[in-house]
Amino acid sequence: MKTKLLFLLLLACFIGHAQKEADHSISFDTKISDLYLHNTTGINIVTTAGGVYGVNGENGEKIWEFKESGFITTLNTLGQDGGSAFREIPLSPFGKFGQTIFNIKTGNKIIDNKTNSYKSLFANKYVLGNKAILFFAKTAKTEAKLFLTSIENDKILWESAIKTNKKLGSLLSGAGVYNFIQNENRIAFTAGKTVFLVNKEDGKVLVSEKFDAGKLFFTENKESLIAVENKSSSMIGGAIKAGFTMGLSLLGKKVIGKELIAFDINSGKEVWKKSIKLDEGFVDYQFEDGKLFLIHKDGAKMYDYHTGKEAWRKEFKRKKVKGVEKTDEGYIVYYKNKKHLVDNTGKKIWKKPRKVIQNVDFEVEDEEEFTVLKYDKGTVFVTPYRIEYYQKDEEKRVYKIKLDEKVDKLTFDENNNNLILLSRKKLYIINPDSNLGKDDVKKIDFNDHSKITSVEVRDNGYFINSNWEYVITDPKGNVIKQQYFKQPGEGLRHLKNAIAIAGGATAAGMQVSGIANMSAGGALAGTGAFVGSRNAMDQGMGHFRKGARQHSQGLILGEVSNALWDGNRYNAFKATKNSAFFYTKTEGKKMLLQVNKDSGSTTESYEFNVNKPKYKIDKPSKRIYFRKGKDLKIFSYN
Secondary structure (H helix, E strand, O other), rough: OHHHHHHHHHHHHHHHHEEOOOOOOEEEOOOOEEEEEEEOOOOEEEOOOOOEEEEEOOEEEEEEEOOOOHHHHHHHHOOOOOOOOOOEEEOOOEEEEEEEHHHHHHHOEEHHHHHOOOEEEEEEEEEEOEEEEEEEEEEEEOOOEEEEOOOOOOOOOEEEEOOOOOOOOOOOOOOOEEEEEEOOOOEEEOOOOOOOEEEEOOOOOOEEEEEEEEEEEEOOOOOOOEEEEEOOHHHHHEEEEEEEOOOOHHHHHOOOEEOOOOOOOOOOOOOOOOOEEEEOOEEEEEOOOOOOEEEEEOOOEEOOOOOEEEEOOEEEEOEEEEEEEOOOOEEEEOOOOOOEOOOOOOOOOOOOEOOOOOOOOOOOOOOOHHHHHHHHEEEEEEEOOOEEEEEEEOOOOOOOEEEEHHHHHHHHEOOOOOEEEEOOOOOEEEEHOOOOOOHHHOOOOOHHHHHHOEEEEEEEEEEOOOOEEEEEOOOOOOOEEEEEEOOOOOOOOOOOOOOOOOOOOOOOOOOOOOOOOOOOOOOOOOOOOOOOOOOOOOOHHHHHOOOHHHHHHHHHHHHHHEEEEEEEEHHHHHOOEEEEHHHHHHOEEEEEEEEOOOOOEEEEEEEEOOOEEEEEOOOOOOOEEEEEOOEEEEOOOO
């Protein structure tokens, strides 16, 4: 009897310790409409029917509030339960409510339609070098103001005006500024079927040309801006007009316009006497050997970008050209999974093309991209549709695994050099050097395999999970621990307005159709799937196009990381995340459970006692925000 009482006492102590109490609790004037966690500053934005508030999660205090009629109107229109009237301005400490831009950390208003005289904000872009955001504000149907605002001190660095030849869109319709590019001292963009070139330092408009451009890019010597005609009927033309900013590669390199023109970035005058005309339509470009290699629907040709004249007399006629590489013998042109050597005039030197990947019977379709993983014992090829393995010095394929790009998930374990494929309930660990392949498939009896969201590489295995269950395996795919959490509340299938999984952004294994790159060392990008970003050619060719878009984005993120208001918070995004969060009913209570990804043990629990919890997890600060009615509760976690 004493032993039983002692056991119950110890159990009660354990449960009491495990249930985490809120560190802070804040009450607002009316029911909370939404909660937004601002990644850059760490400040939390709370909206109610009565106002907008900035909350410091560290001390649980309101640090600013807006209760103006303009804000309330916006909230009533857009801030329904589960949605937010607030919009974050990426790569900045700024936020937007209605037509007002303000600093999220201080509550300081920067620009608004009443003070700065505009009708609506319809776009914003980060400006490299100036550590500033360029805001586009419509003043009339075909007119707009540009405001360059510093993210360091909220000052408006300059204001400029533009006039287009076509009607400008609005934020709500999705139309706006597209084709936004920049270099050290110039900004170029298209709006209203007009090409603009602007000086970064003072906002002076250098080019305002009526030209419906589907793509803009600067020349390699940074002295000219090239505009490619937009083909409205094409997929990419339609996407651009809809306000998307995706690169050509993400849209399958669809054909856009046929005409290219160039402007001097200093004088704004046209550079070429004649525009370049591509009868088959522009697809992509590459700078190589000081020249411009233009890829069109049915082939490619080299041009002198200083004059716009042809550098090759002969046109390379092949579909699906991917790029070119200068060699001592001439130029090697890559297309599909083949390559062909041509001389300095474009004339073919080889009688027949050669395979990019030699000595294996590996073929790809016209639209197929592929990635190569090289092992001591052989080579693994991955496309969006299949995985193929070829043993070293053997031309015939050893095995093939078909992929379903809508269902299957891929990721790569750099430490063990393992390719991991999760296909419904089948887990493949592929590594020829470790004798792991198609025959070593492991079957995992998930409660619902269709809900699995990620496959995360851990130090000693893999953490596979959905919002309702997890599986921990060793590096060979053997299941170590598995658990399913039944959700409280009849019919509850999704945690509305909740971030239930606290896994880091670098952890997830995404769908096969996702995009990432192989690094020079042979590992794959940690953000998930990797098929499709670039054709895997030989190592020299592997870097033939580092990707101006990707390179530029890297520069931007690097600069922003040094300019953010809270640099430590930015760096925290790179920290290893060791916990996942699941909502369930246990011991008669409705709890959020914090689970260690390596052991599967529950390290903490948080009592919410509602069927449909509305909570968010702030990973960098390690805090959980739970809202119920007028109250906001803040929990810290380890």
